[in-house]
Amino acid sequence: MKYKVIFFDFDDTLGDRQTYSYQTFAELIDTYCPIDDLIQREAVLQDCMLWDMRGNYNKQFIVENLKKRYGIELPIKNFLIWWSDRQSKLALPKENVYHVLEELRQEGYRLCILTNGYEKYQKRKTKNIHVDTLVDKVITSQMVGVKKPDPRIFQEALSQMKARASEAVYVGDTFSNDIYGAYRTGIQPIWIRSLSWPGTAPVPRIEDLSELPAVIHGLEQGTIKKNV
Amino acid sequence: MKYKVIFFDFDDTLGDRQTYSYQTFAELIDTYCPIDDLIQREAVLQDCMLWDMRGNYNKQFIVENLKKRYGIELPIKNFLIWWSDRQSKLALPKENVYHVLEELRQEGYRLCILTNGYEKYQKRKTKNIHVDTLVDKVITSQMVGVKKPDPRIFQEALSQMKARASEAVYVGDTFSNDIYGAYRTGIQPIWIRSLSWPGTAPVPRIEDLSELPAVIHGLEQGTIKKNV
Incomplete structure (x- = not known):
């Protein structure tokens, strides 16, 4: 799928x-x-x-x-x-952001930023690094009224993007808010990490965004194990 | 020198x-x-x-x-x-610890661990990873009665090692305790860092212990700028 x-x-x-x-x-x-x-x-x-x-x-x-x-x-x-x-x-992009977002879009995925924080400032960040036009939507916790990891913010995001939990993946770095939050809502998480400490949970992980398309394809093709 | x-x-x-x-x-x-x-x-x-x-x-x-x-x-x-x-x-060594400590010792440097924490547990760590016999002394904050970055712990360590501040370097990862503490005491600091965020102060820095001997020699020969 x-x-x-x-x-x-x-x-x-x-x-x-x-x-x-x-x-x-x-x-x-x-x-x-x-x-x-x-x-x-x-x-x-x-x-x-x-x-x-x-x-x-x-x-x-x-x-x-x-x-x-x-x-x-x-x-x-x-x-x-x-x-x-x-x-x-002062917002700056991480490496490979533009290339990867464009590639995923060309493959037909709809993209959505789901972030904790104030509407005004989080949207300014996406604009300042020019990703606002590369994604379909930016949803903030201020807009929804609850923060990650509360399942309601993930459910509201699914509703706005007109998708079921099983049709979405969530990419984030903070395990408790992003990974556990998405997982509890039934959304497949992918962990982007750049910490020097260990992590042992069996969640797909990447060190750099450039690895993302391959991990998404691996989950779709069943060569990488899903969590939800 | x-x-x-x-x-x-x-x-x-x-x-x-x-x-x-x-x-x-x-x-x-x-x-x-x-x-x-x-x-x-x-x-x-x-x-x-x-x-x-x-x-x-x-x-x-x-x-x-x-x-x-x-x-x-x-x-x-x-x-x-x-x-x-x-x-x-559960203590474990970082990479290259044994090789570098042995090399420095063979070059004639006296080595001392100066650490915040309880005497019993910090000494057990040095023993568990077998560096206790590779250094001349282990000094803990519990033993001295004050913690890094208090200059008194650095001064006590200098006194125990029978050296002046100008004859010593301090290698540590925590900027405020280790680097600023040593610097304020007149000891040349070397920053070992493995953090993903920036650092802009003009202090000699290494990512891995294997780089340490070359930095010490550079400071001695004047090819690396001293801070104290």
Whole structure:
């Protein structure tokens, strides 16, 4: 059976979040508490990246730790809005994004980005890296009212793309939100990972988007084992 | 000038912490709240790895998040002790550790591991991966009474190794504790990194320990710029 719809997470799946998050932290520090010593500055930035947990935690955690560890008090009222706004302006694509999206589209798949975050800022990211015109739809958690991994956001996305769960795959990097969320909804997950730690679950995985078409075909042809 | 002493961080510098931490989380979950569904189990393990922040945060954070996100209540009184004990038993070396330590020793450098953590468990790690006999000394923060990046632990280590700051280099992965800590004490840092995010500070960096001897020689010969 051929799939009809391919869903994508955005940050760290299509977008090179590690890079534009680092640049956002650099802008934050350089604007609100410039540090002349480049090694001291890097210590703060690298700690911010650790506390960021690849975007999978409340942003307030970073604000609190900057204060606790470095005595840095940020004069920003809503850090999540500041962060979303600045980060969305600095968005960059991961390697091979354009080539792979075009290839999949030419093969007849409908493409949809399904991302947690604010409508305005997540859509700006897709526009800034020019993938907005390469996909059929961008659906955000703000629009739906619930976030991944809540099955309702996956069900709403299926409904908007006019597909059944068995006709879709979901490509994402965060195991709990993307992979387990899709799996619980009956959508076949594909894990894009670039972490240096292990992962042992029997889910199809790729290191780079360029491997995606072959994995999708393998699932369709039965040469790669499905999870749902 | 030739350096006399090379200090090493342990976890994620000589030890493959990413791997033995994952295995420790797996043991934790499989012992205290076994999960039959392998994809659900992986979601919990991958979240634990995110919350772990490569070991650079209070362990209680993981306990709280396991309860908050997954309703998992661990019947463990002191999680830090449980963690240190189990993790130390599963210790594994990073690649090229033996070869590089032996080479540096043959060249006449004195070697010292300077690590945050409990004496008993950190020493057990160095013994389990057989580096205890390849270095001259293992110094832990418990022994000194302060942790990296506090300059006093670096100064105490210099004193025990009978060297001045200018005669030593420090090799570590955590920028704020290892690199900024050594730098503030006047010890030349070398950053071993295996993170997918950027780093822009002008500090000598290596991706793998096998690059270390050449970087040390470059600093000695003036072909690589020193920071201190």
